Amino acid sequence: MKLVRISLLVACALAAPLAMGQNTAKIKIGLMLPYTGTYAALGNAIENGFRLYVEEKGGKIAGREVEYVKVDDESDPSKATDNVNKLVKRDNVDVLVGTVHSGVAMAMAKVAKDTGTLLIIPNAGADAVTGPMCAPNIFRSSFSSYQPAYAMGEVAAKKGGKKAVTITHKYAAGDESVRAFREAFEKNGGQVIKDLNLPFPSVEYQALLTEIASLKPDLVYTFFAGGAAVKFVKDYAAAGLKKSIPLYGAGFLTDGTLDAQGADAEGLFTTLHYADSLGTPRDNSFRLAYAKTYKLQPDVYAVQGYDAAQILGIGATAVKGDLSKKAEFATAVEAAKIDSPRGVFTLSKAHNPVQDIYLRQVVGKENKVMGVAIKALADPARGCRM
Ligand code: PHB
Numbered sequence: 001m002k003l004v005r006i007s008l009l010v011a012c013a014l015a016a017p018l019a020m021g022q023n024t025a026k027i028k029i030g031l032m033l034p035y036t037g038t039y040a041a042l043g044n045a046i047e048n049g050f051r052l053y054v055e056e057k058g059g060k061i062a063g064r065e066v067e068y069v070k071v072d073d074e075s076d077p078s079k080a081t082d083n084v085n086k087l088v089k090r091d092n093v094d095v096l097v098g099t100v101h102s103g104v105a106m107a108m109a110k111v112a113k114d115t116g117t118l119l120i121i122p123n124a125g126a127d128a129v130t131g132p133m134c135a136p137n138i139f140r141s142s143f144s145s146y147q148p149a150y151a152m153g154e155v156a157a158k159k160g161g162k163k164a165v166t167i168t169h170k171y172a173a174g175d176e177s178v179r180a181f182r183e184a185f186e187k188n189g190g191q192v193i194k195d196l197n198l199p200f201p202s203v204e205y206q207a208l209l210t211e212i213a214s215l216k217p218d219l220v221y222t223f224f225a226g227g228a229a230v231k232f233v234k235d236y237a238a239a240g241l242k243k244s245i246p247l248y249g250a251g252f253l254t255d256g257t258l259d260a261q262g263a264d265a266e267g268l269f270t271t272l273h274y275a276d277s278l279g280t281p282r283d284n285s286f287r288l289a290y291a292k293t294y295k296l297q298p299d300v301y302a303v304q305g306y307d308a309a310q311i312l313g314i315g316a317t318a319v320k321g322d323l324s325k326k327a328e329f330a331t332a333v334e335a336a337k338i339d340s341p342r343g344v345f346t347l348s349k350a351h352n353p354v355q356d357i358y359l360r361q362v363v364g365k366e367n368k369v370m371g372v373a374i375k376a377l378a379d380p381a382r383g384c385r386m
Helices: 002-019 039-056 076-088 102-115 147-158 172-187 205-215 226-238 258-265 281-294 301-319 327-337
Strands: 027-033 062-072 095-097 119-120 138-140 163-169 191-198 219-223 247-248 268-271 337-341 343-347 351-363 366-377
Touching: 027 039, 027 076, 027 268, 039 062, 039 226, 039 247, 039 258, 039 281, 039 301, 076 095, 076 205, 076 366, 095 301, 095 337, 102 119, 102 138, 102 172, 138 351, 147 219, 147 247, 147 258, 147 351, 163 205, 163 268, 191 205, 191 226, 205 226, 205 337, 226 247, 226 337, 268 343, 281 301
Parallel strands: 027 062, 027 095, 095 119, 119 138, 163 191, 163 219, 219 247, 247 268
Antiparallel strands: 268 351, 337 343, 343 351, 351 366
16 A cells, blocks of 8 residues: 555656656757867867857756767768767757858758757858758757858959959859859859869868969959868968958958958958857847957857757647657758847748848958848758658
8 A cells, every 4th residue: 555655656756847848857969069070170169159148048948957968070071870879869969059161061961851850050151051961950059051052152243353262262162152142143144264173171272372373363252261271261362362462251261260360351241140250249248248258259160050040949849849749840940030149030941040141351350240241041942842
């Protein structure tokens, strides 16, 4: 009799949180990011931004404490499927957050789609993940390759350049960035006369810079990021090209890189969904909190990490922490106005940010806002059926 009463008590205690509709176990978050290699600084900034949001919420998401499981993906697509499977199958994470490199992100999206695991992409631009690979459980807090590049195509054509050469790493993000630049540049009367590229993550730019000098275009458009962007901007200036052929880029070229690029970046024009001098109360308080916590200035990657956590927070709160309710999670996120340091944005039906793309210019150690290149730009989500 006594035994029955005790087991009844235990059963009630176990059922109580569920009866109240609240799961109290820790949320396991798989952070799959580059912590080594050319994109290492980007991975760290994303994690910092993500943790900052969670700390602002008392270390919890929807009332559940958070546990992180981290994997260094090395920006290596050949290791990506194994890495993501470890997080999903061995560590049983509730949600995947990653990554920076588009090739790795596509492997993550495939596993997320096959297993139904929630995935929030805090950087990688691969058009496919909110295009043909789009899925109800896949979200992006950053941008598609198309967005900053398309905006720069318009800007560059209007700034008077007729003939452009493009240069980038040969992989999805680079190819897509160049394609979207060309689409807008040629629609606005320009012509891309040559696409140059080199394998990721090579930074052997010399032969290509020599080719640019002999092609003599009106301007160069480029997609490089992280350590590769630092070296490209320095090599471009050292080759004497900065004075003669204006260099334009998707904003990654000068984001999180200005300390290392120094005077060689001064004056460069780029387009991106963030800038250093927005001056809004929301951005000011974010920048202050980030600088206080990490003794570092935030960049676009920090913002994207912060907003990945916001997306998780919005969805998880709507389902009272029960992340198995994927459809309700998605409905809440789809309806949300996300209060980002970049400015408020919404997610498209394909779950990619609809956002303003700023024109920025490097002034000292800042990517200063010169205006909005395109307002509320949505990715065309070509191939997404959802
Ligand atoms: C990408 O691979 O999609 C990528 C990498 C670095 C960036 C932006 C995009 O800064």
